[in-house]
Amino acid sequence: xxxxxxxxxxxxxxxxxxxxEKGIDVPMKVIDIMKGEHKTAEYKKISPLSQVPSLELDDxxxxxxxxxxxxxxxxxxxxPNLMGANPxxxxxIEMWQRRLELLLMAPIAAVFxxxxxxxxxxxxxxxxxxxxxxxxxxxxxxxxxxxxxxxxFICLDRLTLADITALTCFEFSKWPKINIPDDCQNLKxxxxxxxxxxxxxx
Numbered sequence: 001x002x003x004x005x006x007x008x009x010x011x012x013x014x015x016x017x018x019x020x021e022k023g024i025d026v027p028m029k030v031i032d033i034m035k036g037e038h039k040t041a042e043y044k045k046i047s048p049l050s051q052v053p054s055l056e057l058d059d060x061x062x063x064x065x066x067x068x069x070x071x072x073x074x075x076x077x078x079x080p081n082l083m084g085a086n087p088x089x090x091x092x093i094e095m096w097q098r099r100l101e102l103l104l105m106a107p108i109a110a111v112f113x114x115x116x117x118x119x120x121x122x123x124x125x126x127x128x129x130x131x132x133x134x135x136x137x138x139x140x141x142x143x144x145x146x147x148x149x150x151x152x153f154i155c156l157d158r159l160t161l162a163d164i165t166a167l168t169c170f171e172f173s174k175w176p177k178i179n180i181p182d183d184c185q186n187l188k189x190x191x192x193x194x195x196x197x198x199x200x201x202x
Contacts (some may be wrong), residue, residue, distance in 0.1 A: 001026060001027065001030055001053070001057055001058050002026070002027050002055075002056050003015070003019075003026045003028045003029070003054055003055050003056045003069075004026070004027060004028075004029050004030055004031050004040050004043070004046060004047070004052060004053055004055070005026065005028045005029065005031065005052065006030075006032055006033055006038070006052030006053050007032065007033070007175050008009040009030075009033060009052050009053075010105065010171070010172040011052065011053060011066040011168075011171070012052050012053040012066070013168055013171070013202075014066050014070075014164055014165060015053050015066050015069050015070060016202040017071065017164045017167065017168065017199045017200065018070050018082065018161060018164055019046070019067070019111065019202070020081065020199035020202035021080065021082060021138045021159065021197075021199045022073060022077055022082065023075055025124075025180050026055075027126040031043060031052050031053075033052065033122070034080055034118070034122075036122075038050045038051070038052055038190070045201060046062045046064075047064045049064065051064050052139075052141075052161035053066060053069060053074065053114060054069075055069045056176060057102065062151065067093060067097070067142070067161075070082075070083065070095045070161060071083065071193070078161045081161050082161045082164070083160065083161050084157070084160070089160075089189050093155060093156070093160045093161060094164075095155070095161075096154055096155045096162035096165075097161065097162050097165055100162065100165045100169060103108070103136075103140045104137065104144075104169045104173075105165070105168070105169050105172065106167075107134075107136040107137045107140070108133075108137055108172050108175075108176065108178065109175050110129055110133040111130050111131075111132060111133045111137065111171075111176040111178065112130075112134075112172070112175045112176040113125070113130075113136050114127060114130035115127060115130030115131065115176060115193060116175065126191075130176075134176070134178065137173060137178050138178065138181060139179075141180055141181060141184055142181060142184060143184075144166075144184075144187060145180075145181075145185070145186045145187040146186070147196065148186040148187055149186050150191050151186075151190075152193065154166055154190075155158040159197070163194060164199075166190075167191070167195075167200065170194075171192050177187065180195045
């Protein structure tokens with residue numbers, strides 16, 4: 001088994017944090033996106049859409065998509081539980097996952113991929129699309145700040161994959177220079193708590 005990592009890429013980082021929380025050690029190989037290593041013919045045999053991360057199993061079967069990789073390991077190693085221990089928990093975590101991915105991670109990606117000069121050789125950039133998504137990120141962060149009032153974790157009384165996704169988004173937002181607004185103290189406290197966990201250094 002080998003995990004094809006994407007370095008700082010948010011989805012690869014999400015899986016690394018997840019594996020750290022689980023205490024799972026998997027051999028890793030870094031795929032350098034900025035050098036175009038994800039687009040080589042060799043890597044496309046593993047990930048036909050040139051995505052990172054991906055996981056190649058011992059029998060050669062390959063899993064792409066970060067959440068699919070996490071689900072694979074969750075089934076193998078149910079504890080500590082990060083994806084829900086009963087139907088209600090599973091639904092709660094999935095609900096927050098979708099909110100964070102669609103309303104935070106996706107617009108952050110749009111701002112960065114279509115507006116940052118470093119991405120010009122990888123994207124057909126549309127600057128207007130970048131700028132139109134920037135306020136969407138800020139608006140969602142302010143909404144999320146209200147949801148975090150009197151809460152330690154985002155949806156349950158323990159850390160879940162949704163919290164890992166939130167941490168990944170907060171870090172990713174720094175790339176296009178979008179910070180948590182100063183008036184979002186609940187969110188700032190939440191972010192600081194997540195950064196204190198050993199997995200944040202994965």
